[in-house]
Amino acid sequence: MAKTPWPKGSKCVGRLQFKASLECHLPFNEGEMLTIINATEDPQWYIAKNNNGRQGAVPTNHIQKLVKSESQLNLMPWFHGKITRVEAESLLSPPEKGLFLVRESNNYPGDYTLCLSTDNMVEHYHIIYRDGKLTIDGEQYFDNLIQLVEHYKTNADGLCTSLVKPKLEQKTVDVQEEFLRGGWVKDRQDLQLQKTIGQGEFGEVMLAYYQGNEVAVKCLKNNTTAQAFIAEASVMMKLRHENLVQLLGVIAEEDGTLYIITEYMRNGTLVDYLRSRGRAVLTSVALTDFTLHVCEAMVYLESSNFVHRDLAARNILLSEDLVAKVSDFGLTKEVSSLQDTHKLPVKWTSPEALREKNFSTKSDVWSYGVLLWEIFSFGRMPYPKVKLKDVGTLLERGYQMPAPDGCPTEVYDVMTNCWHLDPDSRPTFQSLKQSLLQIKHKLRKQGTPL
Template identity: 80%
Template sequence: MAKTPWPEGTKCVGKFQFKSSSGHHLPFNEGEMLTIIKATRDPQWYIAQNDAGRQGAVPTNCIQKFVKGESKLNLMPWFHGKITRLQAESLLSPPEDGLFLVRESTNYPGDYTLCLCTDGMVEHYHIRYRNGKHYKTNGDGLCTGLVKPKLEQKTVAVQDEFLSGGWVKNRGDLQLQRTIGQGKFGEVMLAYYQGNEVAVKSFKHCTTAQAFIAEGSVMMKLRHKHLVQLFGVIPEEDGTFYIITEYMRNGTLVDYLRSRGRTVLTNDALSDFSLHVCEAMVYLESNNFVHRDLAARNILLSEDLVAKVGDFSLTKKVSSLQDTNKLPVKWTSPEVLRGKKFSTKSDVWSFGVLLWEIFSFGRMPYPKINLKDVRILLEQGYRMPTPDGCPTEVYDVMKSCWQLDPDFRPTFESLKQSLLQIIH
């Protein structure tokens, strides 16, 4: 059956980069938006126009029809994060008028630098985030307009994964209800998606784009009964991005522990929470993922009190290097605090601290000890004492997680077996 031609004005997006030396063709980049002007006699080609007003023939096998919410997977892919001036100039080489990227400002932390090619060189502009589309339509003092973004390749690859995996959902199926929490990147809301209760994380800020997208990317690779499950993502035209996950009615484990306390929760219940988390970590361990932020605040409880590991914003493959900025010191292993790489064994250390949180009913670890003193004390051999009422066998498990040499710490599989013996 012949394909029905797209009518004039149809919006489409580049599936792949298209280059051509022919003057009547319209080159475009992957993710670039185009508007169909008319069909041609050849069903394999359309005449289209880009945002700069240039027209030409485009091949149908390199474009796809724009569906609201899908094309904006190029969520600020021109933002390259914390790179230097020289690195930016290298990425923009050879310079092409209008080629641009945005990076974090090295001189003004919290602000951004627009790096824009003109006349064979790269100009650097100090900017503040307001509206990501402003300079695309208004020169407003720039040496030239923003014609062609230099795409951040890792982000583009992740966006392709969302699309090909069927994770992009329709905004019309999502009904936001009310704010139920605050995440690292933005608020967390209760919502309904196709009639089901869900939790929705949202953000609208370019500095967190890569980290936020990366969290969704990790979640779509992982599926386990004790991991918070991803349902989908929704990118909006205005730059808003939503991650849709299962709704955990009883909130975070740390809040639940603090609000119930020892008068309500038994050691059996605490052991169940511990085992649930450990089983999730066995799964991550077996798939070579390191969570990097294991703590009671990042464990969520379902309506029937099933504990599930959440917040995958820092989760990485084992081979990834760690970022030493803004580490949760009281949960972080000594070797990571010394500047070494995260590993499964650093997650084991954090799990020991999490066990201490659980059996102390949500107390802050290292009570009455200044944050700056924690690392020094750990290197000197200090370990937190057993929480009141904590079974000796459980405290022994904690201490095994806190071996200074990570090679001497147990695996999560062996921790699981230890907990099963304690419970049964």
């Protein structure tokens, strides 16, 4: 069956760099935006133009069609997060009828505020989050903020005016542009959802097929955490390593439904795998392999200046051939932006991060020590019998968990090195990798069962 040509005016992005070999060719770089002018007699070539207006022939195997226009990747560019009433009014100044933004409510945690400018003032409308729905007037309900905004764009419906012009939040606009230029925006028609396989921070995780390949899909439908959801994808987009779960694409539908498509990890979470197999199946060498897989990923994150902040066995996934890969980048941040005070996984978080929100690679090293303990205890909950509220106090006093039953002494020594109260005394991930390689070699030579 012949492939339908892309229509005139279609937007596309350079998937690979193309260096022109003929005068009629149009050279372009990876990520460069192009516009299709015409198809050619040869289905492997189009006539396109770049943003400077230069035209020429481009090969189809070097470009990727942008599925929808930029406005269709709706990342809520009008959502400004936690800003104050005064800050919102400043952003909407000078007053312009129909200019609007949405912010988190300061007076009602979990709710939102629609800030809408008239000719001479700004009105603030309380958006109530109730039973999984959003409403302003208690009569009209919406699944998410995107649906609410689209409704009031077409009808004032009790507001002082309809929504005309969004006040854009620049960070969101930049992320949106980055997704489009990178070719990450995919076509919903190519995605076939199959069944739910888990629950994530943002909603259900489903097994699906994308263009005939098995994938995992995080689905956001009936809640309003789109910004955090897309922030995770924006982190994954920047990272590429064999021991990190790979992002394959993002889909945004007009009704606000968002999907993050990732590679499918057939053997599920490491913590579930450890608990279901146990000592009868897993040797100390096999366990050490898992620790090394994760360590490889963390060496990469360390070198890329990223801090994960949620390293735990529940966030490690296993492929069909039992390669461990780090996932769940919802808390991952570049080192330059680590002032966030998001709720923390207490039993995996270092004392300085609990106390001062001071995150670094060294706080990830602390978490890695807890992960080692999880692995060699076959998935037990860390700090057993210790109440959550008491963990921080115990850590500040220098408490360290005892070694799991049967854990090799050398492995426990690595754990305790990760748990130095002084972050500077903790090892780097590169040195941890070398230590674990030596331990694995010794265990293999001894043929030591756990």
